[in-house]
Amino acid sequence: MLTPVLNKVVIFGVGLIGGSFARALKHAGAVHTVVGIGRSQASMARALELGIIDVVGGDMAQALDGADLVLLAAPVAQTGTILASIAPHLQPATIVTDAGSTKSDVVAAARAALKGKVAQFVPGHPIAGRETNGPDAAIVDLYQGKKVVLTPLAENRAQDVDKVAAAWRACGAILHTLSPEEHDKVFAAVSHLPHLLAFALVDDIANKPHAGLLFQYAASGFRDFTRIAGSSPEMWRDISLANQPALLAELDSYMAQLAALRAHLAAHDGKAIEQVYASAQHARQQWIEAIETAEVPAAPTQ
Structure with a gap:
């Protein structure tokens, strides 16, 4: 079992993608606490019941306090709104990434919402999925042997990109890099x-x-x-x-x-x-x- 490398991970959207990320990190012993945030209280309660998350996030400042990593696993159209809600509470040591299937629009949304904090956002896209949704769809091995594409920004620090990459590798993923446009x-x-x-x-x-x-x-x-x-x-x-x-x-x-x-x-x-x-x-x-x-x-x- 790995020594936990992340003290606290916050996940927006704990369905197939976000929930499987949480399950894989927990299985690898790579995280202490997972906080889940979502639009549906029923989904949050189910994720808590299934042990996918440890805490349902309510107050944004409290949810983000001390977080090492934040994953946005919600539909891409929600990216700007979520990042805007995060921005005032984003601490310097917290890295934000996403799992969106498009990247140019996500990068634009991040620049608009995070402004001077955009260096803390490392865009990503796991190339794995199924046609099922919700917390019950989350599985521990979804990312085993699957590609995850990171599209780092010029502003990103190398150690922050490495932190995101390490989290995905703990899930069993194979890392690739492209530009957002590519x-x-x-x-x-x-x-x-x-x-x-x-x-x-x-x-x-x-x-x-x-x-x-x-x-x-x-x-x-x-x-x-x-x-x-x-x-x-x-x-x-x-x-x-x-x-x-x-x-x-x-x-x-x-x-x-x-x-x-x-x-x-x-x-x-x-x-x-x-x-x-x-x-x-x-x-x-x-x-x-x-x-x-x-x-x-x-x-x-x-």
């Missing part, structure tokens, strides 16, 4: 667009007059393709709007690909269709091999 372009393509497509496909079928019949025969392929449409609509609304420019660019590119495939199909051009399918199959196989090599489980803690 992050948003990358995840527009490989995360935000797939979610948009899954939501759109399920909504399209649900609105057909024979939707019941269609869903009756939908099997594993449809289930796998649309799994992420079970994710939080509020969270993904916020992500889509926050990363609008990059997501629009990726959507336009995808629509062009669909238009090309439609033209091949209309022309009965089986060779062209097969070439697209084969290229995609090869790329996916290479990707699977790469992540299976890179994302090995973290070594057990002694």
Whole structure:
């Protein structure tokens, strides 16, 4: 068991992401006390009952007093409001990070809300998740072998970035670094667009007059393709709007690909269709091999 490295961690939002962070830190012996803050008192009470948190935060000054680390695990649209509520009570030794799926907007919100204290904010994004929500969704090994991307600011001190990285490593994560702009372009393509497509496909079928019949025969392929449409609509609304420019660019590119495939199909051009399918199959196989090599489980803690 590790000697605790964090005396007090405050988490805004103790569902899947924030709750799993708390569970993992506790399991690693890397934190003494976890304070949870959220909009739903029922969720806070459940997190306390499950042992995810030790204290439900009420008074902001008291909750932040002596905190080593604050994690924002709420929808990205709430970032500015939460940071503004933190700012007056943020002590010099407290580092703030987040788990938002977009970064440029989060950085802008942090600069506006924290002003002279923005150096204490280290942006982050754990690349892990499920389509379930709430404290009951939190699991201890969500981050084992998964990537966490940090997008440090020029103002950040190296030791503060290291503190955030150490907390994620205690959860079993593998750390990567990107700029906020690089992050948003990358995840527009490989995360935000797939979610948009899954939501759109399920909504399209649900609105057909024979939707019941269609869903009756939908099997594993449809289930796998649309799994992420079970994710939080509020969270993904916020992500889509926050990363609008990059997501629009990726959507336009995808629509062009669909238009090309439609033209091949209309022309009965089986060779062209097969070439697209084969290229995609090869790329996916290479990707699977790469992540299976890179994302090995973290070594057990002694």
